[in-house]
Amino acid sequence: MDKKVIVLSVAGSDCSAGAGVQADIKTISALGGYAATAITAITVQNTLGVQGVHPVEAGVVGRQMEAVMEDLKPDVIKIGMTGNVEIINEIVRVLHQYSPRQVIFDPIMVSTSGHKLMTDEAVEAICTKLLPVVSLVTPNLHEAEVLLQQPIHTVDDMELAAHLVYEKYQCACLVKGGHLTGNEMCDVLYDGHELHLFGARRIHTGNLHGTGCTLSSAIATFLAQGFPLYEAVELAKTYITKAIEAGKDLHIGQGNGPLCHFPYLVNPVNPVTEE
Template identity: 55%
Template sequence: MTTYPCILTIAGSDCSGGAGIQADIKAISALGAYAASAITAITVQNTCGVTGIHPVPPEYVKGQIEAVMTDIRPMAVKIGMINDAEIVHVIADALRKFSPRFVVLDPVMVSTSGCKLIEDAAINALTTELMPLATLITPNLSEAEVLTGGKIEGVEGMKIAARKLLDYGSSAVLVKGGHLEEGEMCDVLQINNESAPHLYTMKKVESRNTHGTGCTLSSAVATYLALGEPMTEAVRKAKEYVYRGILSGSNVHIGEGHGPLNHFHAPVAMHIFNENE
């Protein structure tokens, strides 16, 4: 018997198609894996911003996760926007119950357009309930500043922040430097029990089409982990995928604000595993 490697994304729905569940499904599919989803919230948004957020009732979030877990049994779970603390509790309970091999948590707090996407109570629940269960957390600079309670200056500051964020209990932390003011992007990966961080540096692509890049990166990392890549290589390949997506989509006009990257910039080839692997 053979099967596709499956990744479950738990996140909010973006009706404009550039971020959230929609971006996750595109990225997972583009990398040749099978995407399942559990929607945590319905958002009203487009490339110009978010104008409404309606959380899905926690019992329905629980039902979606359990329906996928008991039947398809995903190897990896990617968690994105969670607006409500009660939904955090439901997800944490499900992770403890089903114990997926990999959990990638993207602590989404603010949209590309600057809209706050999470309640304060949910931030506390994220740090105490979900982060200790995560294989990797992927905050950007502003999210890392919220979580560490201090200003982060340059790459050296990112290294310090990454080590601090390990205290929340995850196995690894990737602090994303896409908002650094320099001409290069540098992400810092700190793995628990390793003294030195791993640095990933790429030239910054000048583009307004960056909607959904964080969602896409975390989904790509989860996919590569499910495909058998070690953490350092999963992050490297995911960053390369996002970079190529931004580069190839930089001149495409979708909407009047921050458009999406091009998720399908490379040919898609589905991976097939032996179920005993």
């Protein structure tokens, strides 16, 4: 019997299905894995923005994780939106209880416009309790600035930040350069031993909703399939580039639209044809 790799996504739900748990499920499925979920929050949002965030009771978050861990035994856990201190503490409790092989954390801490999405107490809980038990953290520039309390504007700044995050929290760090200016983009990975730069040309599109969720869940899936960290990130970067390219001209919603998580099915053959 073939066994699919299993990835548990611990994240918020996006009713417009471009980000959060829904993006994770699509990504993990597109890459051949099996997606399980633990919902941390119900969000009210669409391509125009977020209208509300309603956290799930912390104990329920923990019980969802325990149910999956006991039965499905996921290969990798991906964590996205954590929300409040109580939920963070519960996630950390479960991680200590089950000691999963690898944990990928995409810190949903700062909005695209640079506004903090959580309290200072929650940020402190992430830094002191969660980061020390994850394998890889994937902050964007704004989030890396929050973690280190210093400005980050250039690739050199990103390289220093990746080193500092590792030294401070003892987890690998992928600093994402999507907010860099210009047409050339760069992500920086430091795993405690080597520094890797992943360059790419910017794809001009308004459909970028859920890119962070998609990238982190892609990395988690490739790690679950047995690839080492550098290769998992490289493969995930290739996948997300294809997903952005395939979705750049799609018209879904009136604002910042989603990626195409199944890039090879952009123009699928209709299985129902008229005779």
